[in-house]
Amino acid sequence: MKFAYRFSNLLGTVYRCGNLNFTCDGNSVISPVGNRVTVFDLKNNKSDTLPLATRYNIKCVGLSPDGRLAIIVDEGGDALLASLVCRAVLHRFHFKGAVHSVSFSPDGRKFVVTKGNLAQMYHAPGRKREFNAFVLDKTYFGPYDETTCIDWTDDSRCFAVGSKDMSTWVFGAERWDNLIYYALGGHKDAIVGCFFESSSLDLYTLSQDGALCVWQCDTPPEGLRLKAPAGWKADLLQREGEDEDEDEDEDEDEAERETTIRGKAAPAAEEQRGKVQYSRVAKYFFNKEGDFNHLTAAAYHKKVHLLVTGFASGIFHLHELPEFNLIHSLSVSDQRVSSIAINGSGDWIAFGCSGLGQLLVWEWQSESYVLKQQGHFNSMVSLAYSPDGQYIVTGGDDSKVKVWNTLSGFCFITFTEHSSGVTGVTFTTTGYVIVTSSMDGTVRAFDLHRYRNFRTFTSPRPTQFSCVAVDSSGDIVSAGAQDSFEILIWSMQTGRLLDVLSGHEGPISGLCFNPMKSVLASASWDRTVRLWDMADSWRTTETLALTSDALAVTFRPDGAELAVATLNSQITFWDPESAVQTGSIEGRHDLKTGRKELDKITAKHSAKGKAFTTLCYSADGQSILAGGMSKFVCIYHVKEQILRKKFEISCNLSLDAMEEFLNRRKMTEFGNLALIDQDAMEEGGVTIPLPGVKKGDMSSRHFKPEIRVTSLRFSPTGRCWAATTTEGLLIYSLDARMLFDPFELDTSVTPAQMRAALCQRDFTRAILTAFRLNERKLLQEALESVPWDEIGVISSSLPDLYVEKVLEFLASSFEESRHLEFYLIWTQKLLMVHGQQLKSRVGTLLPAVQFLQKSIQRHWDDVSKLCDWNRYNMQYALAVSKQRGLKRPSEPPGSEEEADASEDDDSSLHLLRRGPGDGDGPLA
Missing domain, CATH: 2.40.128.630 (Lipocalin)
Known part of the structure; x- marks a missing residue:
């Protein structure tokens, strides 16, 4: 568990x-x-x-x-x-x-799927359990090319399908007598969107060349007639109709004139009516800005009559239909708008741009962003957790540094000062400074208070930095050079270069400071790891000789052990004091790399050239997390040197190096299908500016990113770990809510025994019973039953073995419970009573204490903002009352002084509405 x-x-x-x-x-x-x-x-x-x-x-x-x-x-x-x-x-x-x-469909009974040049209608799954949730109802043929879009009428009677053959087809969801299908033309390019008007069969169609056609139907939706059944259905319904006629004693002549449709009589006059007809009443064109500004996406809100269209240049238009009045014309970015959606009220519009991986939600009435998020354009390279575990900073090949909130999952600040790919990121021990290294030859420090780059560290001659590290005090910054094989040391306070450490004979692949001492470990491709003493003139204390190139290095949280990943798929462990190897792990068989599409060798032989490229110790130091050029992440037990668990980070076959065996279906007499340019004829096909370049501008048209893990970090709380992969930033956490994990359980430990102890006011026994059952609801019931004035006595009676479990429960309760003061009293009493005993188990208790600190820090931030806001309100109220008290009572109303005071009151009220700090900081 x-x-x-x-x-x-x-x-x-x-x-x-x-x-x-x-x-x-x-x-x-x-x-x-x-x-x-x-x-x-x-x-x-x-x-x-x-x-x-x-x-x-x-x-x-x-x-x-x-x-x-x-x-x-x-x-x-x-x-x-x-x-x-x-x-x-x-x-x-x-x-x-x-x-x-x-x-x-709007009634939820059916759904339509467009596949190839046909549309298939299925019965929608119900709420009851079914053997087959998808049952095919009808298949509709008509378009000669691929279908592109679907739209339903409000009453679910008909639906329209657009196609690349420049036609739009209207089909009936039922067997209508006057509408089987209807084909609409009038366009000169592929159909992008088709939309029905509210409570009508009137239709709007949009094509890729920016043309809008308005189609009017001569028949309302209520005018659709069900077609008379034929064959055995007609015989069965006729018998049922005859039985009804005999009961009601109707005339035979009248019964012969009636047409029975699903047991209901249809007037003969309706049979003489003509088929449904469409006529084009208007055609509009969007303003084009260039030959390649194609219309790529569209959405229509039927109640507000709002049409939103997106173009390949990143521009989107808002029009009011049917008059085609332009409301807004704005630009999202310079990339094509791939998808548009409008919410139910018609206030918010969502835009998706696949080129930049961008998602925006725009409120068109107030012309403001509700959400503006964008991931890294290229792959993420490195990540780091803040000391309290609330934030994650990532650096990517797109030269951007992003900070993510682990609770909300949103990026709230992006730093763009680097001009080349970011290779390393790290937090200082305070948690408010981020230090990054880049291939542009600079190391930068960013302040999370004012969101600015306040330090820029440079080298005497141009170089490329591959890694960065900051000591535990936050005063010394070090970075490894990839081309000059040197390590540069700067002072955080002054920004001056302190020293340049030479000695390595290959590129520096990793740096790590000892958490307890001023010792720097540097790994290099020259098959050595060097230990540098920062307190003694930066001299080399030890040189660890390896059997292969070093790719990553990290210290255990207590600084008593060093782990190194090498090119031969091994992880070696060293004692930094004696420079003696204490163990090794062979990870070649655990990597299990996949086979690429163009590989000539099998996946088994391809794994021989792969290795772990990133390492991270767990919070207690007993396990180590390893990942590299593979879709697997492994957790090893350091002392036993065995594999504890292996995680598969992705099952996406759209990525390269995922399949273990060769796919014979892709092998033809002309060669591998992967060599064929599949996207050359598509609109979204990428041009080839630089042949052979696959990193940076995606110049290969048929580009499949390779699955890999570039960085791994455990959260300081030990409850989760993060990995930067080709998919993105993946978070894995302990979801204890769905697990039954008892502790020292026997037959006498039951929920009834716990509640009986609570009735007898034996709170210590009730708490111990609840923790042995390890059910969250029982734990909450036992702890919250204790009176607040007896918490100190109960805390002193708890055994030391259960104190850690109580602290972990308190830390998790802070995130969702409203009893903030009650749990704070529990925390204070436990730490005051058991503080001396807990010092002997600092290593095992460190994750629980850091988890507790993270939860309390989050509440402290929220409460401090509330207190600042209340203090501002009180200062405003005092200022207004003092200003009114200084007025002379003899002044007539409407005097000049009173007018000035009223203006001041209005300005103060404006400041009050604005609030302190509004408009400061980045847009989340």
């Missing part, structure tokens, strides 16, 4: 490809991120990634009208029926082909 880490959240990537959706309440955006789905709660400012994944990148997501179910379809045609309530997969289905779009 100690290493029962589960996937918790995905940060660093907010949108990859596919369509965006708003939930039925309009407060959350559902965004496909690779082969996962992330829900962004805009009201509560949180993001949550569902614990499910598809085999390939997600192509489209269909949301049911009640918001309970979602159909998630990937690029390979595999579909998942997921419940957004219980966050689980209910059913799996394969559509046997690439699906472009999926849409539920």
Whole structure:
């Protein structure tokens, strides 16, 4: 149970490809991120990634009208029926082909899938358990090219399908007599969107060349007639009709003239009516800014009559239909708008740009951003946890440094001062300074109070830095050079270069300071690890000889052990005091790298050239986390040197090096299909500015990123760990809510015994019984039953073995409980009574204490902001009362002084409404 880490959240990537959706309440955006789905709660400012994944990148997501179910379809045609309530997969289905779009009917009874040049209508799954959740109802043919979009009428009677053959087809969801299908032309390019008007069959169609056609229907939705059944259905319904006629004693002549349709009589006059006809009443064109400014996405809100269109240049327009009045014309970025969605009230508009991985939610009435998030354009290289575990900083190849909030999952600040790829990031011990190294030859320090770059460390001659480290005091900054094989030391206070350490004969691959001493460990490709004494003229104290190139180095949290990852897939452990190797782990068989599409050798032989590139000790120092050029992350026991658990970080086959064996289906007589340029004929195909370049500008048209783990870090609390991968920033945490993990359990320990002890006011026995059962509700009931004035006595009677468990429970309770003062009293009494005994177990108790500090720090930040706001209000009230008290009572009303005072009052009121600090800091 100690290493029962589960996937918790995905940060660093907010949108990859596919369509965006708003939930039925309009407060959350559902965004496909690779082969996962992330829900962004805009009201509560949180993001949550569902614990499910598809085999390939997600192509489209269909949301049911009640918001309970979602159909998630990937690029390979595999579909998942997921419940957004219980966050689980209910059913799996394969559509046997690439699906472009999926849409539920407004009544939720059916859904339509466009696949190839046809549309298939399925019965929607119900709330009861079914053997087959997807039952095919009808298949509609008509378009001659691939279908692109779907839209339903409000009454679910008809739906429209757009196609790349420049036509739009209107189909009936039932067997209508006067509407089987209707084809609409009038466009000169592929159809991007088609939308029905509210409570009508009138239609709007948009094409890729920026043309909008308005189609008017001569028949209302109520005018659709059901077609008379034929064959055995007609005979059966005729018998039922005859029985009804005999009971009601109707005339036979009148009965012969009636047409029975599903047991109901239809007037003969309706049979003489003509078919449904459409006529084009208007055609509009959008303002084009260049030959390649194609219309790429569109959305329409039927109640507000708001049309939103996005273009390849990043511009989006807001129009009011049917008059086609322009409301706004703004730009998101310089990349194409891939998807647009409008919430139920029509206030918020979501935009997704796949080129930059950007997600924006725009409130068009106030012209303000509700959400503006963007991940790293290229792969993330490094990460670091803040000392309290509340923040994560990441650096990427796009030269950006981003800081993420672990509670909300959002990036709240982005630093763009670097001009080249960021290679290393780290926090100082205070947690308010970030130090980064880059390939542009600079090391920069950023302040999280004022969000600025306050120090820039440079080298005497141009060089490229590959890693960075800061000592425990935060005064010494070191960085390793990749080309000059040197280590540069600066002072954080003055920013001056203190020394240049020479001695390595290869590029520096890793730096790490001893947490307890002023000793710096440097790993290099020259097969050595050198230990430098910062207190004794920066001289080399020891040189550790390795059998292969060193790729990563890290100290244990207590500084008594050193771990080094080498190129031959080994992890060696050293005693830094005696420079003696204490153990080694062979990790070649645990990496299990996959086979690339163009590899000539098998995955088994390819694994021989792979190694671990990043290491991290657990908070207690007993285990080590390792990852590298593989989809697996391994946790090893350091003392026993055995594998404890292995995590598969991704199952996305859209990434390279995922498959273990060669896919024979891709081998043809002309060669491997991976060599064929599949995206050359598509609109979103990438041009080739520089042949052979696959990192930076994605110049290869058919580009598949390789799965790898670039950095790993354990949280200081020990409850979770993070990994920067090709997918993004993955968070794995201990989800203890779904686990039954008792402690010293026997037959006499039951919930009834605990409640009986509470009735007898034997609180110590009740608490011990609850912790032996280890059920959260029982623990909360036992602790909250203790009167606040008896907490000190009960704390002193608890055994030392249970104090750590109580502290862990208190730390987790701070995040969700409202009894803040009550749990603070518990924490204070426990630390005061058992402080001396806990000092002997600092190593094991450190994660629990850091978890406790993180929870209390978060509450302290919230309460301090509230106190500052209340203090500001009181100062404002005192200033206003003093100003009114100084007025002379003899002054007539409306005098000049009173007018000035009223102006001051208005200005003070304006400041009060604005609040202290509004407008300061970055936009989250």
